[in-house]
Amino acid sequence: MPRARIKDPLLKLPGYVLRRASAAALAELNQRLARLDLRHADVAMLMLIESSPGITQSQAGHVLAIQRANMVPFVARLEGRGVLQRRQVDRRSQALDLTRRGRMLLVRARRVVAAHEAALLKRVPDRLRPMVLPILMALWNRDRP
Amino acid sequence: MPRARIKDPLLKLPGYVLRRASAAALAELNQRLARLDLRHADVAMLMLIESSPGITQSQAGHVLAIQRANMVPFVARLEGRGVLQRRQVDRRSQALDLTRRGRMLLVRARRVVAAHEAALLKRVPDRLRPMVLPILMALWNRDRP
């Protein structure tokens, strides 16, 4: 039982609340995904490959904001698990595709993600809900650095 | 120059966009703070101590969601830098206060944060701007786990 309530002066800062909201949501999603032995980044990768079969490793890294160097062990882990396979497109590029196992796993993962996203949105009052995605996209501002 | 545009299937997911927006904003803030040799968490700590002088180390960790074990080197670094000081409140609790140097640094840091927050909000269309904080607070949902 907390003794004295402490005022948090950071709650007025959208940037701070953005970070805390993101961290909380991410932790929650990872917990939900744990029973599939997946992390949020794994599912993002699977969804991207399903959407763009044959996408190259570097293209995928670019979309997901994962650097080339970090893609190597990441992709290797998923390949070693048998959920994706690499295919030589030319002699330096690797095309990525889901395996049957990957597609089956993605079906289950997508349900978990959908439940998570629904839970997130449900916290927002009905009136504000349509503004969630537009506001987050605007805050992201992924063009201008 | 990108060859073929790749559709990102994750852009419809608030949770994903939340994460990307947070990561981008955080990187930007840390860049802005670099000239003061500060990280975002440092400023959060300074602002919290200024708001609640004498807050204990464990209370601060609780508010900032930093675990006790991780508070130790964190606080030690700031203390070693002379921006905060620890004071024994009883024989197990440490009260934290800003030093003069800490207060002076915070004045400058606050300006950087304010510029950052303003830049964030400016990306959001006027009509949506008043909903930013309410929506982020709702998404955070810091009560229910």
Add this chain to the structure above:
DNA sequence: TATTGTTATACTCTATAACTATA
């Protein structure tokens, strides 16, 4: 010359377990 994948490495952040000394 620029790009792709790769290796190696380092740094930050976060998480866990165990210990001590206090309240």
Add this chain to the structure above:
DNA sequence: TATAGTTATAGAGTATAACAATA
């Protein structure tokens, strides 16, 4: 018995530099 601080350690995630092979 629960709490505050500490130590040690491990794991993510991310960042940089350099290299080979190829477009």
